[in-house]
Amino acid sequence: MRTVIAVTNVKGGVGKTTSAVYLAGAIVRSGRGPVLLVDADPQASSSEWIEQAPVPGVRLVEAPTPRMVVRAMDAGKERIAIVDSPPGDEKTVRAVLERADSVVIPTRVGGPEPSRVRATLEMLVPGTRHGIVVCAARAGTRDLEETLSGWEAEGEAIWGVVPERVAIATGSGAALSVVGLVHYENVLIQALEQRPRRRAPVPSGR
Ligand SMILES: Nc1ncnc2c1ncn2[C@@H]1O[C@H](COP(=O)(O)OP(=O)(O)OP(=O)(O)O)[C@@H](O)[C@H]1O
Numbered sequence: 001m002r003t004v005i006a007v008t009n010v011k012g013g014v015g016k017t018t019s020a021v022y023l024a025g026a027i028v029r030s031g032r033g034p035v036l037l038v039d040a041d042p043q044a045s046s047s048e049w050i051e052q053a054p055v056p057g058v059r060l061v062e063a064p065t066p067r068m069v070v071r072a073m074d075a076g077k078e079r080i081a082i083v084d085s086p087p088g089d090e091k092t093v094r095a096v097l098e099r100a101d102s103v104v105i106p107t108r109v110g111g112p113e114p115s116r117v118r119a120t121l122e123m124l125v126p127g128t129r130h131g132i133v134v135c136a137a138r139a140g141t142r143d144l145e146e147t148l149s150g151w152e153a154e155g156e157a158i159w160g161v162v163p164e165r166v167a168i169a170t171g172s173g174a175a176l177s178v179v180g181l182v183h184y185e186n187v188l189i190q191a192l193e194q195r196p197r198r199r200a201p202v203p204s205g206r
C-alpha cells in the first residue's frame, strides 16, 4: 500500500516546493525510492524544477485540479508519493489532505506565519499524522527560539528546522544539495514513522 506525504501550507512562499522536492530526493538517496512526486500546484514549480534538473528515481506528475490530484495520488507503483500543494485553491488542498497519510507543514519564522499554520492545521482530517518544518531558519536567533517554543507550547511536533542556505535556495536548475538532503531525510523519518491510524480496521467477518 502506498504512503502519501502531503507538503501543505495555505500560505505562499513558505518552502512547500523546496520541501517536496528535497523529500522526494531524500527518499531515493536513502534507498526508499523510487518515489512519485505529485505537483498539485498550477504554478508548476516542482515540475519545472524536476524538468530542469531531473532526479533519478523521482517520477513527476502534474495534477493541478482536485480530480487530477485524487487520481494521481494512487496511480503508479511507487510505494511513497509526495504531494506539493498549491498555496491557495482550497478544493485541491482539501482533496490532497483527504488522502494524505502524513502531512509536512513548512513554515517560516515571523509574524503572520503561525496563524497560517493554524489555518492549515484546521483543514487536516482529524487524526492525520503531521509535523511542522521551519524553513530557511537562522540558527541561534531569538525569533527562531520563540517560534519553536511557541509550537512546543501548543503541542505541535517540529519535524525539522532547515537552515537558510544558498545551496538549498537555488531551486530550479540546480542539483539537490547534500546539506538539504540530510536535513530532509530527518523530516522524512518522522513523516514515515507510523502507519496511518485514523482508518478503523475492517472486521474480518468471521
Ligand atoms: N532552506 C532554505 N534556505 C534558503 N532559501 C530557501 C530555503 N527553503 C526555501 N527557500 C527559498 O524560499 C523561497 C520560497 O520557497 P518555495 O518556493 O519552496 O515555497 P512555496 O511554499 O512552494 O511557495 P509557493 O506558495 O509560491 O508555491 C524560494 O526562493 C526558495 O528557494
Ligand SMILES: [Mg+2]
Residues within 6 Å of the ligand: 016, 017, 018, 041, 045, 046, 084
Ligand atoms: Mg511551491
